[in-house]
Amino acid sequence: QVQLVESGGGSVQAGGSLRLSCVAFGYAYSCMGWFRQAPGKEREGVAVNGRYGNIVYADSVKGRFTISRDNAKNTLYLQMNSLKPEDTAMYYCASRCLMTAAQALGDPRGFGFWGQGTQVTVSS
Secondary structure, three states: OOEEEEEOOEEEEOOOOEEEEEEEEOOOOOOEEEEEEOOOOOOEEEEEEOOOOOEEEOOOOOOOEEEEEEHHHOEEEEEEOOOOHHHOEEEEEEEEEOOOHHHHHOOHHHEEEEOOOEEEEEEO
C-alpha cells in the first residue's frame, strides 16, 4: 500500500517562495512528480523526476520551480520561487510512472498513485 502525504502549502504574496514536501509511505517509486489543479481547470503537470533521474518541467515553471528528492527520507520536494498569482492551485504529489517522464508530465494518467494535495495561494 503506497501513501503519499504532501505538506508545505500556504498563502504568499507574488514574488514569494514556498517549498512543498511529499513523503512516500509503503514504497518510494523512483519516478515521482508534482501536478496542480486550479478551480475549473484540468490537472496539469508541473515537474517530474523520472526513474533514471531525468527531470522535466512545464514551460510555465521553468527557471522558477525546482524538483528534488531525498531518497533516505522517501521525500520529494518542490521548491517554488518567484511565485505568481497564476500558480494558485491545489498541488498534488504522484508516484509510479506508467510512461516516460515527459509523457507523464503531460498526462495525469501516467501515474499510479496520488496524494491528497496541498493548497498554494498566491496573492498579487
